[in-house]
Amino acid sequence: MHGQILVALRAGIPADSSRAEARTGSRADFHDRYVALFDTHFTRLFRYFDRLSGEPDLAADIAQEAFIKLYERQEMPDRPEAWLISVAMNLFRNTRSTGARRRLLLTGQRGERVYSDPPPTPEQSVIGKESQARVRTVIDGMPERERELLLLQAEGYSYRDMADALDLNEASIGTLLARARQLFRAAYEEEP
Amino acid sequence: MNHLDVEQVERLLDGEIATAGDRSARVHVGECGDCRERVALAERQTEAIRNLLRQVDHEPPKVDARQLAAQARVRGGGWQKWAAGILLVIGSAGILYAAPGSPLRGWLAAAARWIGHAEVKAPSEESPSAPAPRSVSGIAVIPGDSLVILFEESQPEGRARITLTPGTEVTVRAPAGSATFTSQVSRLVIGNEGAASTYDIEIPLRAPRVEVLVKGERIFLKEGLDITIADTGVGTGPYLLPLTGRKP
Numbered sequence A: 001m002h003g004q005i006l007v008a009l010r011a012g013i014p015a016d017s018s019r020a021e022a023r024t025g026s027r028a029d030f031h032d033r034y035v036a037l038f039d040t041h042f043t044r045l046f047r048y049f050d051r052l053s054g055e056p057d058l059a060a061d062i063a064q065e066a067f068i069k070l071y072e073r074q075e076m077p078d079r080p081e082a083w084l085i086s087v088a089m090n091l092f093r094n095t096r097s098t099g100a101r102r103r104l105l106l107t108g109q110r111g112e113r114v115y116s117d118p119p120p121t122p123e124q125s126v127i128g129k130e131s132q133a134r135v136r137t138v139i140d141g142m143p144e145r146e147r148e149l150l151l152l153q154a155e156g157y158s159y160r161d162m163a164d165a166l167d168l169n170e171a172s173i174g175t176l177l178a179r180a181r182q183l184f185r186a187a188y189e190e191e192p
Numbered sequence B: 001m002n003h004l005d006v007e008q009v010e011r012l013l014d015g016e017i018a019t020a021g022d023r024s025a026r027v028h029v030g031e032c033g034d035c036r037e038r039v040a041l042a043e044r045q046t047e048a049i050r051n052l053l054r055q056v057d058h059e060p061p062k063v064d065a066r067q068l069a070a071q072a073r074v075r076g077g078g079w080q081k082w083a084a085g086i087l088l089v090i091g092s093a094g095i096l097y098a099a100p101g102s103p104l105r106g107w108l109a110a111a112a113r114w115i116g117h118a119e120v121k122a123p124s125e126e127s128p129s130a131p132a133p134r135s136v137s138g139i140a141v142i143p144g145d146s147l148v149i150l151f152e153e154s155q156p157e158g159r160a161r162i163t164l165t166p167g168t169e170v171t172v173r174a175p176a177g178s179a180t181f182t183s184q185v186s187r188l189v190i191g192n193e194g195a196a197s198t199y200d201i202e203i204p205l206r207a208p209r210v211e212v213l214v215k216g217e218r219i220f221l222k223e224g225l226d227i228t229i230a231d232t233g234v235g236t237g238p239y240l241l242p243l244t245g246r247k248p
Helices: A018-053 A056-073 A080-098 A122-141 A144-154 A159-166 A170-190 B006-014 B020-031 B033-054 B065-075 B078-098 B103-114
Strands: B136-141 B147-151 B159-165 B170-175 B180-184 B187-191 B199-204 B209-214 B217-223 B226-229 B239-242
Touching: A018 A056, A018 A080, A018 A144, A018 B065, A056 A080, A056 B065, A080 A159, A122 A170, A122 B033, A144 A159, A144 A170, A144 B033, A159 A170, A170 B006, A170 B033, B006 B020, B006 B033, B020 B033, B065 B136, B065 B180, B136 B180, B147 B170, B159 B217, B170 B187, B217 B239, B226 B239
Parallel strands: B147 B187, B147 B209, B159 B199
Antiparallel strands: B136 B170, B159 B239, B170 B199, B180 B187, B209 B217, B217 B226
């Protein structure tokens, strides 16, 4: 059975201790930063893995797991966004390489698709589905490195973060991105 | 200056100007129409791809930072996992030791005699109701808008003792080793097959909606300030409810 949790309840925080107060203050600071980072970064992380895998539930699991791991650290890394994407990439690769069964965490109710405009007409829906399938095919058909880079760029990650997450030389990220873009365009135009 | 290379075009596009060479590239673009057009073309292509990528997006899950923080606390860090494991082992050993008819006491006494120490009297010989160590396991979760506490099995023995508190977390406690706890979205599942324990459940007064089910049947519902219960053993709060799954 997966997802079982057996824990001892937390002990109380010692009172009248300056060290304890400092830790408590530090924890409060961490918590505030954690919440702020979640608000700005969670959706971005989810969207990246959603696009990468085409599996929204998997993307939700990975994004949540990365944030849980960050909270378990109780300490903010120097570059939190880079840390999150690197941890999440490792989780994603482990899932893919081991074929491990995914554990659904807190995946809430989710609509089928995001519409910022009025819902499409049936005719638009058909065209939309064809176009979605075409984009999906192009993404899936790209070489792994170029696909990951292109999708990270689309989420606005810095070259340094991309280099760290994908273990690449930062000095050549731009050249690789240009190549990724050309591959995407060529494949999209070839798709019927 | 020579025309921009591919790397420089991309860095200009993405605002990744870091070196002096990159900065001079920006100056060059201001003076060179060809390079300006290359940067503009790359920008248009990048934007077009971003628009295409949006077509395959799905709505993100409706979770918030507090839920994930609670999940992390429940799961615990390394030392907490070890502590929980040790508590589980100690608790299980204690329960085994004190259980009526347990052979463990006899084995320990025999082992003590064998190694020549003073004879250890089995507690059952003098105090058949020797209590087990009071190790407790449990779980704490943020209730959110709605939380279901689900006992997977009904229990002929044991109760759910529910207390409303001014806190912020729902907590469930039980003797260590008697049940397992699984936190899912808006759900807390208690694996209580074969258990006979009483569970202490604390529910924040401010929790909008908390429901307790036994094998799918509701025994308790808190909706705002309204409480609906299946049975009250001891009047109003704490609510002492049987875990036999009777509907309210």
